[in-house]
Amino acid sequence: MTDNAEMIHEDGLPGHESQLEPKPEWQPRYSGSGRLAGKVAIITGADSGIGRAVAALYAREGADIAIVYILEDDDAAETKRIVESEGRRAITIKADVGSRKMCSRIVEETLTAFGKVDILVNNAGEQHPDKEITDITEEQLLRTFQTNIFGMFYMVQAVRPHLKSGAAIVNCTSVTMYKGSRELLDYSSTKGAITAFTRSLSENLIEHGIRVNAVAPGPIWTPLNPCGGASEEKLATFGEDTPIGRPGQPNEVAPSFLFLACEDASYMTGQVLHPNGGIIVNG
Template sequence: MYPIYKSIGTKEKCKTVKIQFPPQEQNCQPGIEHIMMPRPISNNPEYMGSGKLKNKVAIITGGDSGIGRAVAYAFAKEGANIVISYLNEDKDAMETKACVESLGVGCILVPGDLTDENMSTTVVNKALECFGKIDILVNNHAVQFVQNSIMDITYEQMDLTFKTNIYSYIFMIKAVLPYLKKGSSIINTTSITAYQGEPLLIDYSATKGAIVALTRSLSQSLMKDGIRVNGVAPGPIWTPLIPASFSAEQIQTFGSGTSEVPMNRAGQPFEMAPSYVFLASDDSRYMSGQVLHPNGGVVVGS
């Protein structure tokens, strides 16, 4: 059914926009995948692994759905065992776990709120108990709240956004770092908003800019230990965070219409996963402190 096209505006100033998604909204963050229409595409049937991550152990935060789920599937196809940290989306998480295990690797679920620093230690301890080591950390979870003006951003919203999107990244890094060895990889999910800005997501964009700075600084700090730190800055991707953030009307043209995406569409989670595989594997052994930009063709500064 989608995408379809319709004309908007007056007769004098009319343009055709691409309607990609049916209107929908969710009233909880970071969103539920199994109720989305259409479902995001996380598993690329054409992607065939080649053992790039064989016997590795990867922690993926927010791995129950969206980009995190797609990364879990791609890592599993490359031979990695998966530890999924998520908030409380149990049905989504169980679905992801079942698919990962069907690919012939191990997978454990660790629900909990990563804004609590102790939760990071719990995730790491569960990973060590089950798999005995940790090779890869993917910091990927986030929340975002649309506001028309910075004047509408309450202290409570800003506090939650920063605690979720940047504090907890640092908590996870601190918890996992004692167990990482030379050749290990940390991958942080930032966003195109860190480079372009987004007037409706000011505090979210600020946290994503902080993640870029964290990635660059940490990469220099850990260079002597042989641990690489890189990032991925997705563009507009169809994940549960989108209907949990935007209005039903905004959803229809997400990634197209008035947005500046040369490919004129939202991306799917599976289209992000190869960037994470590359940064997690030895293919990127000469890269640290860098950010990849799978964003639909938008040219941004480094």
């Protein structure tokens, strides 16, 4: 684990998974088949929620994992334990993806530990609910964009020289990009940017044999929402407005990240998968 040399500011988000009840379900739902054997993946926001579930599934499929997180040391240590319990190697890197300098360090430490990078999962993100657009402070607006979309640019810029043909990038966008969110104006805006970034980057890198895709989860039970990322009113019925009628679990989203990272998706780039409980979106 690496200590930050710079001050990290975060308003209690994404929160500790270890303190959340009920606990999110991260456990892979099936036996591995070696689809990522010998691969190395960097996963941002991998200490909890969707990131932890992706790390667990990738490890089961044979990948070594660089676990990038911002605050929750205990959650990151638990994700590391989970990866190692699958027989794979793991390192934890405490860093803010909103800093270009730290993103370069993330890649450097991954290369030092594992010698290469095959997969980048841009999953880290933050959200802050506001009922009125006038309630969004300049600091919050800048911070949300810095983490959610600037961080993806910084991570790709840092890792790009080390990605070879056959590598994959998987970005985390959101159902809010497609249907909007009245309380998450800045967050949903960044998710729109992420989708456009995914489509554009896929065209930019395809001639180099690097695929770029995204996953757009619906309401998923992770620390992000109950620890301040959603209003109390929204939490009271969280996920109930989906056709399935409940929030999803992280291990119901992770298979989308696996599919896009492995050779099963060799003919897919610039695309978005939608594990969202049955919400119909176009795109």
